Amino acid sequence: xxxxxxxxxxxHSDGTIFTGxxxxxxxxxxxxPDREFLDLIELIRWExxxxxxxxxxxxxxxxxxxxxxxxxxLSIGPDELAELLKKAKLKNWFPKV
Numbered sequence: 067x068x069x070x071x072x073x074x075x076x077x078h079s080d081g082t083i084f085t086g087x088x089x090x091x092x093x094x095x096x097x098x099p100d101r102e103f104l105d106l107i108e109l110i111r112w113e114x115x116x117x118x119x120x121x122x123x124x125x126x127x128x129x130x131x132x133x134x135x136x137x138x139x140l141s142i143g144p145d146e147l148a149e150l151l152k153k154a155k156l157k158n159w160f161p162k163v
Contacts, residue, residue, distance in 0.1 A: 074110050074120075088111035092153035094146055101127050105142055107154045119159065 076084045089111045104124040111117050121140040124133035129133040142150075154160065 071135060084112055086110045090157060092150055092157065094150050096146065101125055104133055105146060105152060107150050109159055
């Protein structure tokens, strides 16, 4: 799955639409008996050149090859979150942390 370069569209509650691109990410795969989760922290660059961080995930049934974007908040355990944050910190996305 190609994540960097993927376009992102966000519609604000006032109707304003923002578009951007995923420029980098870190990932963690969680494997359950019946499905897998691809947990991500994505660095998004918006068309005005500002950047933001998105926590999200993809899901697929075991044995499938295609990941589906889950349009829900990422909910993971503390150890998994710590691992994702360590990976993101190595990218220097959070220079003040």
